[in-house]
Amino acid sequence: MIIKNGRVALPGENDFQAVDIRVEGEIIAEIGSDLSGDDEVIDAEGLFVLPGGIDPHVHFDDPGFTDREDFYHGSCHAAFGGITTVIDMPCTSIPSVINGRNLLEKLKIIENKAVVDFGMFGGVPGSSFEEGFPACMEELSGHVLGFKTYFISGMESFTRVNHFQFKKVLEKARELVLPVLLHAEDYDYVSDATVSSMKEGVSPINYYRSRPEAAEVLAVLSAVELVKETGANLHIVHIGTARAGELLRDNDVTGETGPHYLEFDVRDFERIGSPLKCTPPVKLPENKERLWKLLDEGVISFVASDHAPCTEDEKNTGSIWTEYSGIPGCGTLLPYMFSEGYMRGRISLQRLVEVTSEGAARRYGLFKRKGSIEAGKDADLVLMDPVKSWIVKGKEFYSKGKITPFEGMELKGLIVKTILRGKVIYTAEEGIKVEGGYGRLVKKEAG
Numbered sequence: 001m002i003i004k005n006g007r008v009a010l011p012g013e014n015d016f017q018a019v020d021i022r023v024e025g026e027i028i029a030e031i032g033s034d035l036s037g038d039d040e041v042i043d044a045e046g047l048f049v050l051p052g053g054i055d056p057h058v059h060f061d062d063p064g065f066t067d068r069e070d071f072y073h074g075s076c077h078a079a080f081g082g083i084t085t086v087i088d089m090p091c092t093s094i095p096s097v098i099n100g101r102n103l104l105e106k107l108k109i110i111e112n113k114a115v116v117d118f119g120m121f122g123g124v125p126g127s128s129f130e131e132g133f134p135a136c137m138e139e140l141s142g143h144v145l146g147f148k149t150y151f152i153s154g155m156e157s158f159t160r161v162n163h164f165q166f167k168k169v170l171e172k173a174r175e176l177v178l179p180v181l182l183h184a185e186d187y188d189y190v191s192d193a194t195v196s197s198m199k200e201g202v203s204p205i206n207y208y209r210s211r212p213e214a215a216e217v218l219a220v221l222s223a224v225e226l227v228k229e230t231g232a233n234l235h236i237v238h239i240g241t242a243r244a245g246e247l248l249r250d251n252d253v254t255g256e257t258g259p260h261y262l263e264f265d266v267r268d269f270e271r272i273g274s275p276l277k278c279t280p281p282v283k284l285p286e287n288k289e290r291l292w293k294l295l296d297e298g299v300i301s302f303v304a305s306d307h308a309p310c311t312e313d314e315k316n317t318g319s320i321w322t323e324y325s326g327i328p329g330c331g332t333l334l335p336y337m338f339s340e341g342y343m344r345g346r347i348s349l350q351r352l353v354e355v356t357s358e359g360a361a362r363r364y365g366l367f368k369r370k371g372s373i374e375a376g377k378d379a380d381l382v383l384m385d386p387v388k389s390w391i392v393k394g395k396e397f398y399s400k401g402k403i404t405p406f407e408g409m410e411l412k413g414l415i416v417k418t419i420l421r422g423k424v425i426y427t428a429e430e431g432i433k434v435e436g437g438y439g440r441l442v443k444k445e446a447g
């Protein structure tokens, strides 16, 4: 396959380059001018060519909560959004991925479902300290890209760790040379703030007040302190508070944010309500532009969608306290960052590539194969028409989750084709082009 006449986002470049890409089998064989000698030519005249997106934080809920999402629908939605690799969270499937046996059981169930490549995170809930720890982490270590933990959890099947347990996880993960991922909201603060805010009412603002900026900052502060003590490798997921993001600047800790924190604030939450309910909730308006800046500066390493859809009933319970917390996002992640980040001049082309692909590939040990358009790497590519716009419509989503806070938003840039390992897996005209099972498990590379 040769992709001709496109304008290509090469790593480290702040302008698109007019080069052709020759793909042999699954791999990028050559990048250069006027390439020829292949029967299959894709004419990318007028199109941008970006590296396949990596969404390093999705909940595909499979097996266990497949009425919300499963690996097939979730990965189709990813392909539609130009994502060629996802990393699945361990906590929202039954069984949750907390030991080797559960992981193998899950892999067997999903092996014929994915249309994009996928990595796995393992998880360490507090309950692992009653049974399994630290052997559970050792069993998982050859398969997973990191270990997810929660300072506070709303899930009965995946409980929180306290600070002492968290320190133990950090130490063990360091020994296993893997990162720890933290859901950073302070347990003490949120527990009592929830009781108090519930008495105040059932509006979105009441939910926000139970988990405001301070809850996130306190959690990141204590996590950073324990990293100093252990020298461990920590990543903070879904940062929505600029002050929490600032804490990464002088500490050896990485973080991600997501489109919903960049786009929305509490005023939108009051207006949109349940479709925007996620945990942590969106914050006060002043956070948004500061988060964009932290992202552009590289203090926040990359974006992730925290894709976590649910059924319509679960989003329509009548009270913000009982609405399901989570939104579908893997299909809008890259289009949103392209339109509202790059096209609006908030982030450079180089940063666009880094925050949607390269950053996560480097962070999780996938960069030899994924994360940039370079000869010798997997031919994971997105062809984007920068002139066309489209309107986000939840009912057209491939995901099982159709309720999105981005409903009705116009985004510049239409994804025309998504290519994974040299194969077209999605086109705007024809939809999904491969069967479930084409997507493969990716593991951390040696070295």
Ligand SMILES: [Zn+2]
Binding pocket: 057, 059, 089, 306, 308
């Ligand atoms: Zn999540």
